[in-house]
Amino acid sequence: MYPLLLVTHLLAAIAFIGTLFFEVVIWHRARLQLTDTAQSTADQAIAVRSRKVLHGVVLLLYGAGIGLAWQHRGTLSQPLASSFGTLLSLKILLALSIIGHYLLLAYWLTHARLSNARASWIRRSILGHMVLIVILAKAMFYWQP
Numbered sequence: 214m215y216p217l218l219l220v221t222h223l224l225a226a227i228a229f230i231g232t233l234f235f236e237v238v239i240w241h242r243a244r245l246q247l248t249d250t251a252q253s254t255a256d257q258a259i260a261v262r263s264r265k266v267l268h269g270v271v272l273l274l275y276g277a278g279i280g281l282a283w284q285h286r287g288t289l290s291q292p293l294a295s296s297f298g299t300l301l302s303l304k305i306l307l308a309l310s311i312i313g314h315y316l317l318l319a320y321w322l323t324h325a326r327l328s329n330a331r332a333s334w335i336r337r338s339i340l341g342h343m344v345l346i347v348i349l350a351k352a353m354f355y356w357q358p
């Protein structure tokens with residue numbers, strides 16, 4: 214079961230990070246070459262599609278993550294006792310902070326307070342969190358102070 218959860222977790226993480234990477238690093242600049250109308254049509258189309266796809270991806274990512282974490286519950290019950298436990302706990306906290314970002318995004322959307330600047334800030338912050346999460350996910354196995 215563990216290898217299946219791990220592969221699911223890794224593939225979903227790649228899809229999630231890849232989508233954010235595309236939006237922040239590629240699309241953010243590429244859209245400037247289009248007319249205003251084309252920009253907003255494409256923005257809308259990408260937002261609708263990526264929201265739909267990411268729902269499934271996030272379910273798989275967090276579902277498999279919880280399954281993996283369950284196997285490490287002994288270590289997680291004493292997060293400061295080992296560097297693996299500390300880094301894994303930090304990684305999980307960052308993953309929870311990403312959920313917080315999406316809740317904030319949903320709040321801004323439903324209260325018509327989502328400006329372009331806020332949307333762009335939130336995507337960059339999520340991508341930054343993910344980069345840290347991936348570094349922690351590898352460091353927890355290799356970093357022994």
Ligand code: HEM
Pocket residue numbers: 219222223226229230274275278279281282285301304305308309311343346347350351
């Ligand atoms: C944005 C969210 C997340 C991302 C991008 C992410 C990414 C990753 C990556 C890249 C790995 C390394 C996998 C490998 O090298 O084979 C990993 C491992 C792991 N993740 Fe996550 N993760 C996320 C959320 C979570 C959550 C919410 C949990 C638990 C509640 C979790 C628990 C774990 C565990 C226990 C491992 C170690 C698995 C192992 O190699 O034995 N992750 N994660």
